[in-house]
Structures are given as structure tokens and as C-alpha cells.
Amino acid sequence: MDGAFLALTPETLPARLGSLDELTGRIGADAGKWKVSEVGDGNLNLVFVVTGDRDAVIVKQALPYVRLVGEKWPLPLKRSFFEFHALTRQASRAPGMLPEVFYFDEAQALIVMEYLTPHVILRKAFIAGEQPPNAARDLGTFMARTLFLSSDLHMNARQRKMDLALFADNAELCDITENLVFSDPYYAAELNAHTSPQLDGLVAELRADVELKVEAQKLKQMFVTRAEALLHGDLHTGSVMVTADDTRVIDPEFAFYGPMAFDVGMLIANFWMAYFSQDGRDIGAEKRDQMRRYLLQSIEDIWRVFVGEFSMLWSSERKGILYQQCVLANGDDNAASEKALADLLRQLLSDALGFAGVEIHRRILGLAHNADFETIEDRDMRATCEARALRFGRAIILDRSRFGHLQEVNRLAAEFQNKVSS
Ligand code: SR1
Ligand code: MG
Secondary structure, three states: OOOOOOOOOOOOHHHHHOOOHHHHHHHOOOHHHOEEEEOOOOOOOEEEEEEOOOOEEEEEEOOOEEOOOEEEEEOOOOHHHHHHHHHHHHHHHOOOOOOOEEEEEOOOOEEEEEOOOOOEEHHHHHHOOOOOOOHHHHHHHHHHHHHHHOOOOOOOHHHHHHHHHHHHOOHHHHHHHHHHOOOHHHOOOOOOOOOOOOOHHHHHHHHOOHHHHHHHHHHHHHHHHOOOEEEOOOOOHHHEEEOOOOEEEOOOOOOEEEOHHHHHHHHHHHHHHHHHOHHHOOOOHHHHHHHHHHHHHHHHHHHHHHHHHHHHHHHHOOOOOOOOOOOOOOOOOOHHHHHHHHHHHHHHHHHHHHHHHHHHHHHHHOOOOOHHHHOOOOHHHHHHHHHHHHHHHHHHHHOHHHOOOHHHHHHHHHHHHHHOOO
16 A cells, blocks of 8 residues: 555555455455454554455554554554564564464554454453463473574574664564553552552552662663663563464564563463462352363463573574584583573573562553453452562562472462452
């Protein structure tokens, strides 16, 4: 499409995209017969399902502002460019785990991609009490592959630096995370909200907590300065779509070079929030217990699979400028290589726990809440669930270097679940 940016509507989409071979060839030649519905329920963009007589596709278009807030918060269209480049890079590193991209129009900030069906958003599956069997395994694999293979452990150094420079321009999306995740929860920022008055006392306590605020700022420093790997950048359970045997990771518009532990921490934080929300789910005590066990086990599985895949890549794909094999051989005498890997993974787990804690805090104290808690209509119950999560988040931020295994962290989660009330 030529011309200046213009937001699509269900009414204008067929006329505006109806002559694109990438769409007509896939969904049906007669655009007059296309059915278009806008299904976007995220915070930022328009998302259309376009169905023709052959097939259906997704058309995702960025808006020049934050949809959740409105035009008073402008946001550049170029996030669509970064999403396109992240989708294609991650697809080459974790094949079959992203939606296939059919077409990209930079000026119109739109991406045409595979319509994933019968997939559902992982967060919605959890809220419905479902237990997708392979999500944890697949997400562990996805993170290990996309993070390792985009880092200086693997990539050609020049190529990685060029990618670092390319994604550095995604500064406005980084700015959202820098403020919304790492700063706003820890002071009375304008756009913050929490379950009030139930949580008022605890929120004041956390915002007066010197140790917590300092650690949150150290984590922000790490997020801003440690350009280790190409992150998804917004890897929560709303960015994952599943069936019983397929997992896809969507929406990498926040992609940039940052600390590997950020993706890991954000993802497992969202499993812990699903865990702490169970008392608010109307599915019966037995099913709630099952869900809790499933969610904690999933966190351990994500990490176990991540470690296994990362270690395998460490042996076979460590071709970059870090921990070179000429210095740390993989061969018979591999003690140095194994120690380096063990140290790196231990640090990664510790950092991931810190990031998980701030992600939990921002989803309860900041602007962008999540449906796990928001769908609990009884506000006293919601506050009880949120208070447990907040206290758990504080504990894993402050004690993050103490844990060697996720089983220990899950035992702590169970303690907060069982003992602490709001
Ligand atoms: C203003 S955007 C708020 C949040 O929505 C996105 O999904 C990211 O999580 C961001 O922090
Ligand atoms: Mg998103």
C-alpha cells in the first residue's frame, strides 16, 4: 500500500488490502467476500482476523499511540518494524514456534501472519482451568534457543553488534518497560492502580521499603545495560498461544538486546501469578489444587528444559567470542567449560528471580494489570491473592542469590500461599 499511515478498520480493510497477492493468494481472490473482525485485546495494537473462502490470516497494525491509554500517549509505528525483524530472527532460531509471517508493510506498520487456530492464549487457558501439557517444555526450548543463538556465545561478533544497533532504536518500547516495570510500582506514579482500599497498607509498606527499592533499581540497571541477547521483551502468558500439542510465541514488539534473565523471569512470574490467583477461580478446591501443582511443576519444567537445551547448545553451538573453546575446551578435560556454564546458569537463575519479582509487582501496582487477578470479581479475595503474590515477589527480589533450585522457590511460594493473608 502506498501513502501515509492510516489505521485500518474492518470496513476499509478489504478495499485497502484486497489487491495484495500475499493475501488474495492465501485467503481468497474476492476481497468483497472477506469477513473481517477486530479481535485485539492487548494494550497497544489493532488485530484483525481476515477470513476468505480459502483460509484466514491475522493482520496486525500498530497505532501511533498506546491503545490502552489513548492518543495522549504517542508511540512510534516503528515498533512494527522491530516486531517483524524479531519474528523472522526468532523463527530461524526456534523453528515452528512463531506464527509464520506472510507480508510486512513498514509505512502502514502492518504485519500479515498466520492465523493460529485452534490455539488459545495461554493466560486464558490458565484462567479457564486448563493445563496445556507441552507449554512448559516448549517455552524452555524457545527461550534457550532464541537467547543462546542471538548472543555472543554463538553469533558472529560483527553480525551481533549490527543487530544490537538495529534493535537499539526500539527505545520507546524499552522506555515503557523501564518505567512501567522497574520504577512506577515503587512510587505513586500517575498511571498506577491497585486494589484499594484493601492493599493500601501493603502498598505503602512496599513503597517505603528501602532494600526493595534499591534492589529493583539494580535490576533496572541490569535491564538497561546488559545487552546479552535478543530478548522477546514482553514474554508473559498473554504472548503465548497453545493447543494440546503446539506452542507459539507471539508479539515480540518489545524486542531488544538485554539480559537473558529478563525473558526467563517475566515468563515464570506469570506462572506464579496464575498460581496465586487460584483462590479466586470458581473451579472447586480439588481442581484449584491440581492447577497449583501443575503451575509450580511447569515452572520447574521450564527451567529444567531451558538448562538442558542451553547446555546442549553450549557444547555444540558455542562458536562466538565468549567462553571460547580454545580457552575452555569441551573435550575430555571439560572441567573449566562445565564450571563456566554452571556459574552462568546460577547467575541467570538469580537474575531471573529478581526480574520475576518486579514483574509480579508491576502487574499488581502499576498500569498494566493482568487478567489472572483482574477477573477475580470479589475484591477482598482479589486483594488476598495479590497480597500473597506481592510479598512473594519482594522475597524473591531480596533473596534471589540464595536459591540454587526452583523447587526451593516453589516451596517459598507455597508458604506464602498457605500462611499469609492480606
Ligand atoms: C503501555 S503498554 C503496557 C504493557 O503492555 C504490554 O503488553 C507490555 O507488557 C507493557 O508493559
Ligand atoms: Mg503484547
